[in-house]
Each structure stands twice: as C-alpha cells, then as structure tokens.
Amino acid sequence: MKVELKVNGVTRSAEVEPRNTLLDTLRDKFLLNGTHAGCEHGVCGACTVLIDGEPVRSCLMFAAQADGYEITTIEGLSPAPGELSVIQDAFCETHGLQCGYCTPGMILSAHALLQHNESPSREEIVEAISGNICRCTGYGQIVEAIQFAAERLQGSNVPRSKPAQHKQSEVEHDAPEEGILEAAEADAPTEAV
C-alpha cells in the first residue's frame, strides 16, 4: 500500500506493507537512519520520534497509521545541514553521549520537554526521559546535558516555538537521494579501506 507521510516538514510517499512500522519506513524507505532500532517492542525508546511535537515510539506505530501527522526525526532538529541544535550541542559539551545509540531518542524527548517547560526541575527531566533506556553513558550526564540546554535556551534570542524542520528545497539540495547525507555516507562501505 502507498502511504504519504510528512517527515521533517516534507511530504514523502512510500510503498509499504501494512506490517511495516513507522520506524522501519523512516530508516529503510527514507534513509533517515538517525532514528534507531533498538528493542522493536516499545521498551527502549531508541526509536523515539515526535508526532505533532510529542514523543512517541516509532516501533509501536505502523507507517499506515502515520499519515496526517507532523513527524519529526532527529534529522529534523538541526537548524541547517551539518549544524547542531542547542540541545544536541549541549549533549556534546557535557559528554551526554558515549556510544550514541540512545541519543536521538534522548534528544527528541528532551526537545519535547523543553518546548513545554522552559526551566524543568531535575525530577521533570528524569520523568521526561524515563521511557528512554541508556546502557553506557549514564543518566547523570544526560540529565546534565538537558539542564545545560535549558539554561542556554533561556538565554537565547531564538523564539522557542520555531519549527525545527528543513525547507523542502534545502532537503532536496542536501540529499540527492533521500534522508541525511552524512548518515548514509558514514554507513556506506568505502573502497579506500
């Protein structure tokens, strides 16, 4: 069946089976590999994406159910290709990531939290990422990263509700095929090796 999904501000269509999850469709059809496949049964949170701005698990939703929503993946958070959002930058600065597997989900959960709550308490941050499992970095630095990002955003002049999405032309320019260039390049085997 054919689905039309609005991902990071761009409407895209794909031919899917009804049993294909939104997660697999984002990764396999749109090459948006920043959304990570972890447990694939709704426990780990690695596949978190935003649906109309709210975090959901993309492994617990079929692509066939996802039409009509604004879907935001980690690729949609950066202000421009190759740049980091304030939250992404804060994760780097406070060593909020080690292996990086949980990071896209953590950052999207943090992004949704900071959209609603400019100065969350430690408890509110812990609650917001309680559905995201980290197995190496340690939650301490992740919580620190989100606190740091909240402080930076408070001092920022950028309006908070600025939609985090690329313009259609930008995406087309940046990605000759689909998705985000760096991810696809990084995963592709190179002949030089």
Next chain:
Amino acid sequence: MKPAPFEYIRPHSLIEACSLLAEDEDARAIAGGQTLVPMLAMRLARPAKLVDIMRLPELAGIRSEAGAVIVGATTRQAVAEQNVMIRTQVPTLARVLPWVGHLPTRNRGTIGGSIANADPSAEIPLVAVTLGAEIILATPDGPSSMPADDFFIGPMLTAIAPGECVSAVKFPVWAHKNIGVGFFEVSARKSDFAFASALAQVALDDEGRCIEIALGVGGIGDRALRLDVSSLVGTGLDAAVVADAILAISGEMEASDDLHASAAYRRRVAIALSKRAIEQARADAAAHSLKGAA
C-alpha cells in the same frame, strides 16, 4: 521483532468497523496499539486483519453528563491526563494516569484500549472498577453498556463479544463537596507492571466524617477488585478504624503467585497500600475542605 503480515483497514464509520470485526474472527481492532503492536512484533498475536478505529469520530471526545463524565475510547491517555474536566470531576483517573506506561506510550495509548486490554495490573481498569464505571460498547446491533465489574473477567479477558468494541467509558462523578483521592502502587520500576496497587476516593462532610468511600486494589490477582469498605462511612477515617476495616475485608483480596511476587506478598502489600491510599484520600479531601472554608 517484525509482525507477521496482516491486512490493514481503516473504516469510515463505527458501524462499518463493527461489521468488519464481526465478519472475520481473525480481525482485531487497533487504536493506539501500545500493547497490541508489541504482541504482534513478538508474534504472540497474529491477526489476519487489523481494523484501525483510531480516527473514528464516534469514539473521540470527553463530555460531561448528569453525574458522569464520558470519555471516548480513543481519547489518548496523555490528553486525558491534562484534561480539566477529568482533573476536576474524575480526579482518580487524573491521579493514576502518570503511572500508565511512559509519556511516549501515553501519547499514543488510549483510555478505551487499556480497558479493552484488561491487564490485571493496569491502572485505568482499576479506576473503572473502583468507581463502578459503565463500559459503553459499540455492537452490530447498536450501543450497549455494562458495569466495569461485569466487563472484566480475567487477565486480558473481557465480556466483549466478536463484532463489538469499547466506544466509551462512563465514569461516575460524585456530587459531594470535599472529595479526595489516594493511590499507591509497588512495581520493580516506575511504569512497570504493578505487583499491587490500591486506589481510594473518599468524600468528607465539613466535620471531617466520611460520607462516601470507594476502594479498589489491582495487580494482585486476575483482575482489579472493588472492595466494600462502607463500614467506614460515618467515621473520621482514623488509622485504627481503617486498619480494622481493611483487615475485615482482606479475605476478599484474592492474590496469585508468579515469577515476580508470591500471593502472600501481594496480599500484604495490597493491605498496606489500601490503608495508605485511604489516608492519602482523607488528607486530600480534608485539604479541599479547608480551602473551601477559607
């Protein structure tokens, strides 16, 4: 962790959905899918057809009726949690919702889905049983309803028949002025399945005497249980009186063993949590009463 193939249908009306569910015994309704999709992924469920009821207008919305709040089946848990009508008129539901899964699952999971799933440790069925809610069903012959106590039969087992689906839940609203709620649960981690949980709603008069009380326990057995503590009406809900009343009904707390906890442990915890829930509800109602007087 990939589901087996199935056919996906999104009907345009509730009648169409019911007939699709009625004509094929391998068809399952899907709304938020937060329990069904993991079951499909693990292939514990292999329906031939999924009937997506999520966008049916008949199942949406929260409305108030005389003495009740009717919550449409496809109301998302996260939406219900923030809804002013639910927070003020069905405070027990607002109280338990932060314990239902995690925020990302509450953003998709629905009130009706949790009811239809009938997990013995689930919080929303516990609210329905404790308050004596009515489960409203859509059937091929039109709407029908039954008390929550009759609807839940056992673990993941309800009185729902083929071709039927939960269309709404009618939660009773108490008319009293000073109402308080209390809720506790014990699980391995927050948002995991509860080994035992207790929910209480009490109403106090201006002198602090109990005029109405409802108590329910979940997680310990096959289904949530509503316990009769009407003997506490007229008392001030002092700790000793509450402890005696709970001891008197503790025989009704049928518990079962599993890998995580023994039946004896579950009963002990349910007794302790019941006392705490009533005390928390009493204090909550007393605080409302003070606020009203000031």
